Amino acid sequence: MNRETILAGAIALVVAVSVLAVAVVPGAIADADTERDPVRPGHLDIQEVSIAPGPVSGGTATLQVDTRLAHSRGRSENVSVLVRAVHLESGLVETTKQTPVSTISGEREVSVLQNVSVERSGGYRVETIVYRDDERIAEGSKEVRGVGTLTPEYARTSVRFHWQGGDGLPPIEYTVADAADNRTTLDVSTFLTNEGDAASKELRVVFTARQADSNIVADRASVEVGTVRPGRTATPSVELAVPDGYNYYLDAVLWKDGVIVGTARSVANLNPTETVEANETVREVGLEVGDFDGDRQDEKRRDYEETVTESAAADGGVPGFGVGAATAALVGALLLARRRNS
Numbered sequence: 001m002n003r004e005t006i007l008a009g010a011i012a013l014v015v016a017v018s019v020l021a022v023a024v025v026p027g028a029i030a031d032a033d034t035e036r037d038p039v040r041p042g043h044l045d046i047q048e049v050s051i052a053p054g055p056v057s058g059g060t061a062t063l064q065v066d067t068r069l070a071h072s073r074g075r076s077e078n079v080s081v082l083v084r085a086v087h088l089e090s091g092l093v094e095t096t097k098q099t100p101v102s103t104i105s106g107e108r109e110v111s112v113l114q115n116v117s118v119e120r121s122g123g124y125r126v127e128t129i130v131y132r133d134d135e136r137i138a139e140g141s142k143e144v145r146g147v148g149t150l151t152p153e154y155a156r157t158s159v160r161f162h163w164q165g166g167d168g169l170p171p172i173e174y175t176v177a178d179a180a181d182n183r184t185t186l187d188v189s190t191f192l193t194n195e196g197d198a199a200s201k202e203l204r205v206v207f208t209a210r211q212a213d214s215n216i217v218a219d220r221a222s223v224e225v226g227t228v229r230p231g232r233t234a235t236p237s238v239e240l241a242v243p244d245g246y247n248y249y250l251d252a253v254l255w256k257d258g259v260i261v262g263t264a265r266s267v268a269n270l271n272p273t274e275t276v277e278a279n280e281t282v283r284e285v286g287l288e289v290g291d292f293d294g295d296r297q298d299e300k301r302r303d304y305e306e307t308v309t310e311s312a313a314a315d316g317g318v319p320g321f322g323v324g325a326a327t328a329a330l331v332g333a334l335l336l337a338r339r340r341n342s
Contacts, residue, residue: 041132042074046140047109049128054115056150061120063144067112067128075105078133081112088123088143121148157256158196159203159228161264170278172207172250172266182244184270189237190252194228201227204255209240209248209268212276218242242268247276 047070054062065083084096099114118124123145130138161171171190178185188207194200203225209218221238228234242248247269254262269275 040074042076042104042106043072044076044079044104044130044132044137045070046128046130046138049126049140049142051126051142051144053150056120056152058152058154059120060117061147061150063116063118063124063126063147065114065116065126065128067114067130069101069104069110069112069130071104071110072107075103076132077103079104080131081114082129082131083114083116084127084129085116085118085124086127087119088125088145094118094124118147120150120152123147152259155256155259155261157200157203157254157261158198158230159192159194159200159254159256159262161252161254161262162191162193162233170266171264172252174250174266174268177239179244183241184244186240186242186250186268187237188240188250189235190264191233191235192225192228192254193233194230197230199227199229200256202257203228203234205236206253206255207238207240208251208253209242210251212247212249212267215249218246218248242270245271247271247274249276249278 047068049068050066052064052066054064056062063085067081067083069079069081079101080098081101082096082098085094086092087094095116095118097114097116099112101110101112104110116126123143124147125141125143127141128139129136162169172188173190174186174188176184177187186209188209190205190207192203192205204222205225206220206222208220210216211218219240219242221240223236223238225234225236240250247267250266250268252264253260254264265278267276267278
């Protein structure tokens with residue numbers, strides 16, 4: 001066997017062993033570039049943040065924060081998203097929540113959902129911060145206002161005051177049912193429309209007459225509405241008795257199962273010299289608070305007037321001293337004169 005044959009056989013053996021090693025043990029022959037450059041971390045950024053209302057209770061509201069992360073190149077591990085709600089007025093942090101994210105690789109978009117509970121009032125700045133290996137790599141913020149207008153689950157109803165249709169009609173109407181003894185009886189009514197698809201039950205309306213300049217409650221009454229079918233309108237009404245000569249706000253409060261679910265306001269102008277509107281700022285006028293103390297105050301005033309009249313009649317109806325006062329004055333004068341003489 002010559003030297004060339006032996007060399008060729010050795011080369012063939014080396015190639016065969018190398019191929020077998022690659023097949024049996026992956027990575028036995030490593031790429032030099034790979035040895036120098038391990039897996040690169042991917043590029044991660046905030047693509048979008050959306051906020052939606054979640055469950056609402058009487059005191060708190062849940063904000064559902066959806067953070068969309070855009071990832072490109074390489075691989076990202078140990079990623080987490082922190083969300084915190086900062087009150088817009090006080091600047092205080094209301095709540096904070098941090099959520100870990102699974103390993104992300106390749107060109108893709110990842111959604112991270114988080115529920116943040118805040119007080120049901122005012123507005124908040126929702127800040128989103130992305131961390132990788134405890135290092136901040138992206139951040140953003142979004143403001144949410146009017147959280148206090150979110151309706152709690154227990155207070156939701158499809159029944160509304162009909163004036164919300166924008167037809168210009170007052171939400172509460174009234175007629176004068178009676179007028180006597182310086183008091184006026186008003187027949188007050190409103191309109192409730194069921195805008196939903198199911199009948200609404202356990203409804204009650206409380207009507208209140210408030211003196212416009214003092215906000216004193218002159219009278220109040222409530223009425224059960226009953227069942228309002230879908231697409232139907234109910235017209236509850238009551239009678240309110242108020243003192244004459246004043247202007248009043250007529251308030252209607254809609255209750256459902258012990259919870260206020262709606263309010264409306266109109267006016268009743270009983271003062272012929274001036275009028276008020278439901279949405280205007282009123283000025284101070286000469287208010288007699290005693291008029292709003294009820295019937296007992298009227299009786300006391302009448303008794304006082306009768307007493308004064310009888311006293312004046314007994315004295316001859318002439319202003320000045322009465323008979324008793326004159327007698328006492330005469331006796332005092334005689335005693336003083338006698339004392340001087342002595």
